[in-house]
Amino acid sequence: MNSPKKDGDDDVPVKDPVKYGELVILGTGCSFYRVLSEIIFPQACFVQVWFDFASVSLDDHMPCVVDACFTAGLVIFAAVHSRGQHSISFTLSRNQTVVVEYCHDNNTDMFQIGRSTESPIDFVVTDTSGGGKEGEDPSIAPSTISRFACRVVCERNPPYTARIYAAGFDSSKNIFLGEKATKWKNPDGHMDGLTTNGVLVMHPEGFPEDPKQGLWREISVCGDVYALRETRSGPSRGKLAEGESSALRDGSLVDLCGATLLWRTGEGLMRAPTLRHLEALRQELNASRPQCPVGLSTLAFPSLPRSHSLEERQPWVYLACGHVHGRHDWGQRSERVEVPGEGEGSTTRRECPLCRSVGPYVPLWLGCEPAVYVDAGAPTHAFVPCGHVCSESTARYWAETPLPHGTHAFRPVCPFCSSALSTPGWTRLIFQGPID
Structure with missing residues (x-):
């Protein structure tokens, strides 16, 4: 130099x-x-x-x-x-x-x-x-x-x-x-x-x-x-x-x-993944043509980077079990839960039509800040309760990393949106492939 x-x-x-x-x-x-x-x-x-x-x-x-x-x-x-x-x-x-x-x-x-x-x-x-x-x-x-x-x-x-x-x-x-x-x-x-x-x-x-x-x-x-x-x-x-x-x-x-x-x-x-690499993972996931197991519609993650505006083919997930669906209105329960940081529809408890698990039902978003990823693995897990998707290693690391909160408390948060994570703070996603 x-x-x-x-x-x-x-x-x-x-x-x-x-x-x-x-x-x-x-x-x-x-x-x-x-x-x-x-x-x-x-x-x-x-x-x-x-x-x-x-x-x-x-x-x-x-x-x-x-x-x-x-x-x-x-x-x-x-x-x-x-x-x-x-x-x-x-x-x-x-x-x-x-x-x-x-x-x-x-x-x-x-x-x-x-x-x-x-x-x-x-x-x-x-x-x-x-x-x-x-x-x-x-x-x-x-x-x-x-x-x-x-x-x-x-x-x-x-x-x-x-x-x-x-x-x-x-x-x-x-x-x-x-x-x-x-x-x-x-x-x-x-x-x-x-x-x-x-x-x-x-x-x-x-x-x-x-x-x-x-x-x-x-x-x-x-x-x-x-x-x-x-x-x-x-x-x-x-x-x-x-x-x-x-x-x-x-x-x-x-x-x-x-x-x-x-x-x-x-x-x-x-050594970290790039935004181009994350985009390639998104395209690879969409190319597998995941489907809603009930409506049988093909799902697709929005392009990166993207503002959080819901699209017609947006994947949604039942956080209690990880089953990925398309957006729908069935399975709603009368009780509601208030969880800080959750997105649209996340306060209403839903019953998964596949396994009958009851819990929040939220849209999925691919996390698009490469610096927070600890590896370049496939997007297979989502943070709970916000629904940001990343690799398994990344989800585990941040769910186990408490960040300062208030005057003397610590809590793990989603690195993409700062939502306070539940326990456990992540869920494995279960996609259904095309039936044809």
Whole structure:
């Protein structure tokens, strides 16, 4: 990898772009992800195009503690408003503030993530499950995602390690931890702290070939790893996780209290299925001409990517047994069940005409975000209760992966729509082939 060529300089070789990886927002669906990464924020996938935007690293010679209130204001003003200086301000009391200044690091690139649409944010994230109380309209509920939630620092040289840190620098190149924020001084004298709702990370083992879920941890502002607090915004930090790192792995999950992100490395994406491969699986499945066992009509999955508008030949499934049918009105029961996240018709319990199992009856949709697949297997299983279809290995992995929910709870969700999964969270699909 060489330096980028300047205009008119034929002797300077051009550095090839390096793709550090991709961040995928779980539960938003393929169409929203494509708009977010390709149109609004073309560099949201952490593609290194130019090297003009270097990262910043701690300058050990610059931290200062100021005791006088008026003097503290002057120091913070200078640090915050210096165009070329990044800093973190730790407010200990009304008259004591620690300002840690950072210097530029030409060996790394920094990318910032948060709810803010200001220029320092490279990857804008909004809530996928609503920031308010359960049952509230997410469009009016206050967001729990920080405006400057976290930052990812990627090494410019192989193996291009990406590390995550809580909090991001604002437009004034400052991270400000107020008096009520959880903060402390480490034994080596460096200050550190946590954001209000925390940045949680889970590193799986063996992803994607033989994935095993890891423990959820919290990342500090300086990138140290801690056990979870008693509640999401509790005042006391968890125990330091000795020997654990903030370096992201292929399949690492990052939770921002309102949205969960999946990190796929550049190397991992080369082995992952593509949207073209998923389309080929869809065509192969439709070519087998699955039929409704009662109406004898031929079923077909809609093309990818596709908005969730029902089509005449849309496959439907009885989630209690997995039998796939066409859309029909028979077998309805008078009782109704309310299951969060279910689609049209899913609240009405139906009796399967083949096996008499009673349960939700929902349309099937082929999951179309390739990054969440752990293999390129055939679409044979559906998540319960939403009806998104994927491979067996993918369904099992996500059904066994609890994601943070609320202040201290965890629950598995569909990676395609964020619907809370039942127990078990998936069902095997039973198709009937053509009888001719």
